[in-house]
Amino acid sequence: MNNQPIFPPRGQGPVPAPAFLSIIQHNCLGSWNVFLSLFESFKETTTYPSIVLLQDPPVNKAHLPSFNGFQSFFPPVRKPRVAAYVHISCLSNYTVLPRFKGVDDVLSLDISSGEPLFGTSFHSFRIINAYSTNTVDHRVHSVPPELLFLDLGFPLLVLGDLNIHNPLSDPLRHFSHREICYSTPYFEKAAESAFALLNPPGEYTRFPLVGNARPSVIDLAFANPSLLPIVKSWEASLPSRGSDHIPITITLAAPSPNQKPLRPRWADTDWETLDPIIKAFEVPAAPPCPTPPQLDEWMSESLNRLVALLKAHTPVSRPSHHSKPWWTPHLSILRREYHKATRTARRHDTPHMREVAGTSKAGYFKAIKAAKNKHWSSFLLAATPQSLWTAKRFA
Numbered sequence: 001m002n003n004q005p006i007f008p009p010r011g012q013g014p015v016p017a018p019a020f021l022s023i024i025q026h027n028c029l030g031s032w033n034v035f036l037s038l039f040e041s042f043k044e045t046t047t048y049p050s051i052v053l054l055q056d057p058p059v060n061k062a063h064l065p066s067f068n069g070f071q072s073f074f075p076p077v078r079k080p081r082v083a084a085y086v087h088i089s090c091l092s093n094y095t096v097l098p099r100f101k102g103v104d105d106v107l108s109l110d111i112s113s114g115e116p117l118f119g120t121s122f123h124s125f126r127i128i129n130a131y132s133t134n135t136v137d138h139r140v141h142s143v144p145p146e147l148l149f150l151d152l153g154f155p156l157l158v159l160g161d162l163n164i165h166n167p168l169s170d171p172l173r174h175f176s177h178r179e180i181c182y183s184t185p186y187f188e189k190a191a192e193s194a195f196a197l198l199n200p201p202g203e204y205t206r207f208p209l210v211g212n213a214r215p216s217v218i219d220l221a222f223a224n225p226s227l228l229p230i231v232k233s234w235e236a237s238l239p240s241r242g243s244d245h246i247p248i249t250i251t252l253a254a255p256s257p258n259q260k261p262l263r264p265r266w267a268d269t270d271w272e273t274l275d276p277i278i279k280a281f282e283v284p285a286a287p288p289c290p291t292p293p294q295l296d297e298w299m300s301e302s303l304n305r306l307v308a309l310l311k312a313h314t315p316v317s318r319p320s321h322h323s324k325p326w327w328t329p330h331l332s333i334l335r336r337e338y339h340k341a342t343r344t345a346r347r348h349d350t351p352h353m354r355e356v357a358g359t360s361k362a363g364y365f366k367a368i369k370a371a372k373n374k375h376w377s378s379f380l381l382a383a384t385p386q387s388l389w390t391a392k393r394f395a
Helices: 032-044 088-093 177-192 271-279 292-311 329-347 351-381 388-394
Strands: 020-027 051-055 070-073 082-087 095-100 106-112 124-131 156-161 219-223 231-235 248-253
Touching (some): 020 032, 020 219, 032 051, 051 124, 082 088, 082 106, 082 124, 177 329, 219 248
Antiparallel strands (some): 051 082, 156 219
């Protein structure tokens, strides 16, 4: 392992911006040309990425390539399947501690600082980089989900080429029973630990170079609840560098101070409980012969008390860049039922259970499509001449 950073010439080359952390995820297919094409492309950008996480990096006699300005970390084995390249400016701003789990396909980086990171109360976070492949018996993958989705008390980012296909990451794909059986344990374990999938559903990350294989979503990234608020973006907008996988950029940054406030969901207000409470609500007596300021204060106080009463019985939405405006509580119920049916079908592999799981899946994704269409129709009905071009851009 290369433990000595290679410094770029003084005053040359961009450096990572300290206000955020840019992470590149990419499968190199074991190709030196892909590696060099990826790293050379950074010279065309305004800033180098802070961390580059590779799956299937090129290896020659237990040595990985080096690149000016980066320090490499990889498992101490003859042929590591994962690697991390950390820019020297990131090393000067943070303490980076690699962790090896005694395998060749998992690498963890603990990144810490003396100051709280990205506006949170945490001084450190962890990244797990994995390259999971089929084992010899083709029934299990090389990296089990228990090794990835850890219950930690601080932020954790899990990413890599997991080689699994699941409706949650690729809803339009037709899945085989084997693909569902392989992928479900990963998504179940992620859900149990409250991890969120960062990939937008259906956005392909692998495009086969030859043959008739379909594009797929197998380069995945998950964030635990502590990390999710500081995930600014997930993008697959970089051009291909010769691999059948495309580079992915994940940006971590402090939450925006201008975040939208919590919004009451008035359509879900518990009116049945509120009805007797509102009937018993008494408006405070108005002051005798009030002046205009006194009258205004009395009205504001009465209204605020009534609004507080309504809000106490109304759920709120927590908007973020991961929120879906078309999502409904009904979809949450269908999702739980879909996962429950899938788990039952996997445990009791009978034709009836598989049929029930298939029906549940079809109903769930049909409801998603209907919710999206309904939201789109409502958006068009509410469109104004000023917002018409926005609608055209979305079409």
